[in-house]
Amino acid sequence: MKRKLIYSTGLGLLLFASSCINGNKSPENSTTADTLINVNDTLAYQIAVFKETSPYFSGDETTLDTTFYLARYPVFASETDSLVQEAIFVDGEHNAKQVAQSFLAGFNEYAEEQIESENRAFHAWFRSQDCEVALNVPGFLTLRNAISEYTGGAHGIEIEIWSNYDTQNKRKLSLADLFQDTLALSQIVEVYFRKQEALSDTSSYGSNYFFEDETFTLADNFGLIPSGLLFHYNPYEIKSYAEGPTTLIIPYKALEEVMTAKGKRLLKVVSEKL
Structure with a gap:
């Protein structure tokens, strides 16, 4: 099975060279996002990385910080991708861009209020998620989505969401x-x-x-x-x-x-x- 890396800043998509994650497959068997194939009945996928930052900075002349949303997640062929979408974008969004827009809009409104009140020491936020394939065997797929978020207060939130699928029948497992x-x-x-x-x-x-x-x-x-x-x-x-x-x-x-x-x-x- 092949895995490729996609990096996006929200303005474009950059493809990196693929790396082999199945020892019995050679590099020339690499596939693109549009031609993902099953190998030994497991699912082929790519890894997408998306990052977007706020235009507003907090801090003083010596220390500056800003808010960002960062996501790393697997991309499968379209049918499987639709099945696992809610496990990756857990608040009902359809893609990383929508998550970034929603999260950064909240911060930008907060930042503008602080700037208007001449408070430059407001807290920066962040939301980071790393969704990985924990199991990929014939008929079964498991995703682990680790999400970390800070929007002010004493501490942030760190959670893991595990999701399991019957890939033969295209349904979530209980x-x-x-x-x-x-x-x-x-x-x-x-x-x-x-x-x-x-x-x-x-x-x-x-x-x-x-x-x-x-x-x-x-x-x-x-x-x-x-x-x-x-x-x-x-x-x-x-x-x-x-x-x-x-x-x-x-x-x-x-x-x-x-x-x-x-x-x-x-x-x-x-x-x-x-």
């Missing part, structure tokens, strides 16, 4: 697609969670975790990666901001008994690729 019994799944995952958090089988979650009624709850945010099923809790979901995010990975073999036929097919293709 846990119920992969596991017969999500209650049994939760019980297995909790064992791994308690071990990772150094909690005994009978320890109360108490005030250290934000689980409702002190009952362990699976994260809505899950990902399929080569080493297993991943659950990611973003800051504030089950712990305080200061404690950061929590990521848990369960080996597929530990989950085989509760997998659906589709889940077992995932296990098979992942095992073949490792």
Whole structure:
């Protein structure tokens, strides 16, 4: 499978030389964005990089700062690209340019107000996102979208959004697609969670975790990666901001008994690729 790099400043698109990410393919098999092909039933894609900055600067004669939006994300063939668009542009936009326009418009209005009041020490903002392909095997695709944003205040926001797809049937996957019994799944995952958090089988979650009624709850945010099923809790979901995010990975073999036929097919293709 080939991956190319596209860099855009919002005014144009610059193509860089492709690099091979599948050892059994030679450079002459490179494809363009309009002729993406499947290789060994996995999806070929390119990486796009987009950056746009505000014309307004904050600071003084010695220190200047400005606001920017930066995005790095995969670009697939059109049918797949439409499927994964909402996983990349999470607020309903259709492309990076729209995200930049919306984000920078908010800052520019704020900056103009500060300049009119003769305050040049206002805070610069930023929004950065890095969406990567975490799993790309026959029939399955997983994206990890890491988003970091600051718009003033004590600290910014950093989150990860995981999205998983059945590429054969062109649909987003849920846990119920992969596991017969999500209650049994939760019980297995909790064992791994308690071990990772150094909690005994009978320890109360108490005030250290934000689980409702002190009952362990699976994260809505899950990902399929080569080493297993991943659950990611973003800051504030089950712990305080200061404690950061929590990521848990369960080996597929530990989950085989509760997998659906589709889940077992995932296990098979992942095992073949490792």
